[in-house]
Amino acid sequence: MNLAQVVQYCLSGVTVGSVYAVVAIGFNIIYSTTGIINFAQGEFLIVGAMTAISLSRVVPLPIAVLLAVLVTTVVGGLVERVFIRRVRDASILRLIVITIGVSILLREGMLHVWDEKVRSLPYFSGTEVSSISLLGAHISPQVLWVLGVCAVIVAGLTLFFRFTLTGRAMRACADDRMAARLCGINDSWMVTLSFMLSAAIGALAGCVISPVTQTQYDMGAPLAIKGFTVAILGGLGNSMAAVVAGLLLGLLETFMVSQMAVAYKEAVSIVVLLLVLVFRPSGLFNRREVSALRTAP
Amino acid sequence: MTGPRRYWPVVAAAILVVTLQIALSVCDAAYYMTQITMSAYYALVVIGLCLLMGYAGQASLGHAGFFAVGGYTSAVLTTCNLVAWRDTAPIAWCRSLGLVFERQDLYGRAVLAFSPWPALVAALVVTGLIALLIGLPVIRLRGHYLAMATLGFGLIIYRIVLGAQTLGQADGISSVPPFRLIAALQVNGRPLYRVQNYYIAWAVVLVVMVLAINLVHSRIGRALRSIHQNEDAAHSLGVNTYRCKLATFVLSALLAALGGVLLTHYNGSIGPSEVTVMKSVRYVAIVAVGGMANLWGAMLMGILLNFLSLRGVFGTYDDAVFGAILIAMMLFAPQGVLRIPGRRAFSSVLAGRSHD
Numbered sequence: 001m002n003l004a005q006v007v008q009y010c011l012s013g014v015t016v017g018s019v020y021a022v023v024a025i026g027f028n029i030i031y032s033t034t035g036i037i038n039f040a041q042g043e044f045l046i047v048g049a050m051t052a053i054s055l056s057r058v059v060p061l062p063i064a065v066l067l068a069v070l071v072t073t074v075v076g077g078l079v080e081r082v083f084i085r086r087v088r089d090a091s092i093l094r095l096i097v098i099t100i101g102v103s104i105l106l107r108e109g110m111l112h113v114w115d116e117k118v119r120s121l122p123y124f125s126g127t128e129v130s131s132i133s134l135l136g137a138h139i140s141p142q143v144l145w146v147l148g149v150c151a152v153i154v155a156g157l158t159l160f161f162r163f164t165l166t167g168r169a170m171r172a173c174a175d176d177r178m179a180a181r182l183c184g185i186n187d188s189w190m191v192t193l194s195f196m197l198s199a200a201i202g203a204l205a206g207c208v209i210s211p212v213t214q215t216q217y218d219m220g221a222p223l224a225i226k227g228f229t230v231a232i233l234g235g236l237g238n239s240m241a242a243v244v245a246g247l248l249l250g251l252l253e254t255f256m257v258s259q260m261a262v263a264y265k266e267a268v269s270i271v272v273l274l275l276v277l278v279f280r281p282s283g284l285f286n287r288r289e290v291s292a293l294r295t296a297p
Numbered sequence: 298m299t300g301p302r303r304y305w306p307v308v309a310a311a312i313l314v315v316t317l318q319i320a321l322s323v324c325d326a327a328y329y330m331t332q333i334t335m336s337a338y339y340a341l342v343v344i345g346l347c348l349l350m351g352y353a354g355q356a357s358l359g360h361a362g363f364f365a366v367g368g369y370t371s372a373v374l375t376t377c378n379l380v381a382w383r384d385t386a387p388i389a390w391c392r393s394l395g396l397v398f399e400r401q402d403l404y405g406r407a408v409l410a411f412s413p414w415p416a417l418v419a420a421l422v423v424t425g426l427i428a429l430l431i432g433l434p435v436i437r438l439r440g441h442y443l444a445m446a447t448l449g450f451g452l453i454i455y456r457i458v459l460g461a462q463t464l465g466q467a468d469g470i471s472s473v474p475p476f477r478l479i480a481a482l483q484v485n486g487r488p489l490y491r492v493q494n495y496y497i498a499w500a501v502v503l504v505v506m507v508l509a510i511n512l513v514h515s516r517i518g519r520a521l522r523s524i525h526q527n528e529d530a531a532h533s534l535g536v537n538t539y540r541c542k543l544a545t546f547v548l549s550a551l552l553a554a555l556g557g558v559l560l561t562h563y564n565g566s567i568g569p570s571e572v573t574v575m576k577s578v579r580y581v582a583i584v585a586v587g588g589m590a591n592l593w594g595a596m597l598m599g600i601l602l603n604f605l606s607l608r609g610v611f612g613t614y615d616d617a618v619f620g621a622i623l624i625a626m627m628l629f630a631p632q633g634v635l636r637i638p639g640r641r642a643f644s645s646v647l648a649g650r651s652h653d
Contacts, residue, residue, distance in 0.1 A: 097627050098628065101578075266449075267456065267457075270449035273449055
């Protein structure tokens with residue numbers, strides 16, 4: 001493998017890895033405030049991308065993406081309001097089973113709205129054949145979009161959780177919900193907000209990755225599995241570690257695919273998941289399972 | 298329920314099975330029996346999952362994967378053609394033990410393949426090992442980890458099935474031979490064998506039910522229930538909670554594989570549609586409707602809902618119906634629809650106990 005190939009694989013690994021990281025952060029946000037693993041997290045990406053694809057036929061691309069993010073945010077909020085809030089005192093397992101049901105309903109809903117066709121958003125800049133040369137490797141400008149948007153999402157969330165009142169209130173809820181409530185924080189709104197936030201970043205990630213990987217109604221579950229692997233790898237609730245873990249998994253997956261059949265690509269992440277669960281269930285970065293949403297390192 | 302009283306439902310079910318068969322034959326609607334037979338094999342998966350979810354308190358989203366591992370292992374072993382190696386030592390040895398048998402395929406070519414019995418054993422061993430491999434690390438952790446790990450396992454199996462040449466990729470494996478049990482009894486999907494297979498399937502289901510009921514009322518069953526009520530208390534009283542849960546997980550995977558093997562021989566084929574995540578979720582939904590820790594509820598719902606689905610009652614909303622059922626049950630009736638009011642259910646995973 002020469003240098004150009006290595007660069008090529010690295011970039012492609014980092015691209016998918018950053019999307020996994022965003023999915024993992026979505027898991028983390030909801031996990032931190034509620035303790036739920038939201039199985040519908042992968043579906044948020046697909047809902048976002050599909051909505052943007054449909055809207056991009058009538059409005060310019062940036063507006064389509066913006067509207068898609070808004071729509072998905074509303075969907076995320078509705079999921080919490082309609083399904084989760086009703087039984088919020090139930091056991092975690094019951095809540096998780098509900099999110100499984102929600103993911104099925106979203107997927108089947110999408111199947112009936114957008115059928116089985118593989119679709120994709122147009123490239124944000126340039127076309128599918130335009131490429132930028134870098135150290136002998138050729139990358140699509142869309143890769144830069146993916147990396148940029150994911151970086152903005154991570155940076156934005158960090159700032160949000162550190163410096164805004166709402167962000168701090170959410171962290172307070174994650175630390176100790178009862179104490180937060182006693183301080184006058186509207187904790188049930190914070191839970192709704194965490195679902196909306198997860199849905200929003202998911203939708204945005206779904207939109208930027210759509211031109212590269214394309215979008216089909218049932219692509220949510222594999223994404224969710226990888227996002228979960230990444231979240232566990234970084235330690236549940238630790239979003240900064242999730243970014244590192246996401247890039248790691250992305251690179252690992254890409255280099256493995258270069259060595260073996262594409263069909264077994266999915267196997268890489270589940271093997272990683274099982275290995276992590278065996279040896280380091282609290283994550284690579286040696287934090288115990290924190291329920292706090294500490295995005296700062 | 299103590300003593301023989303707990304077996305009354307088995308007798309009632311057996312009478313019901315016979316009555317139903319006679320009624321269907323008299324009404325000239327014998328074709329329903331085909332779907333009932335298939336549903337019965339799916340019900341095996343559901344019974345296993347019910348033990349796991351209702352009694353061991355762990356959710357699995359990969360039971361379609363175990364079903365497929367069983368079905369595909371058996372299908373591969375009974376359709377692989379060993380004629381080219383007929384005279385090599387291992388095959389000759391297998392022949393002398395009666396592990397392989399010769400038949401002719403559709404085109405009259407000689408096919409030498411493993412017999413269904415050794416294939417069944419192999420399928421169960423493979424499934425058991427895989428379940429052990431997943432369960433060993435994951436069961437130790439509480440809560441949702443098993444659900445995610447098994448979901449991932451299911452997805453891998455799906456990819457492997459679609460990608461591997463020997464597994465027929467998207468076409469699956471067809472022309473799987475009938476499963477000759479003993480003498481004239483065989484698991485065979487031909488209309489000629491319909492009534493016979495109806496009874497074979499029900500016999501298997503009822504035997505498994507009796508075993509499951511015994512298990513639930515045994516030492517292990519009591520241990521599992523105590524884990525449910527309070528895992529730490531059970532642990533401090535000397536219950537090996539880890540081993541109990543692991544054993545239940547492996548057992549439920551084995552039941553899924555058994556269902557897979559029998560249905561594959563009954564249908565004469567198996568394909569990737571058996572392995573989708575939706576199939577796994579469907580089994581979870583059925584257990585939820587049955588009432589989690591309710592074996593009879595799970596079995597009846599397993600047969601009823603699979604039967605309706607196989608008849609195509611739900612049309613294109615097949616999967617959506619099961620998703621909706623799952624949510625509705627969890628939101629409004631976590632004890633299942635068959636719960637008799639006033640009778641306290643043994644314990645439910647979902648009865649307001651946090652797992653974290």
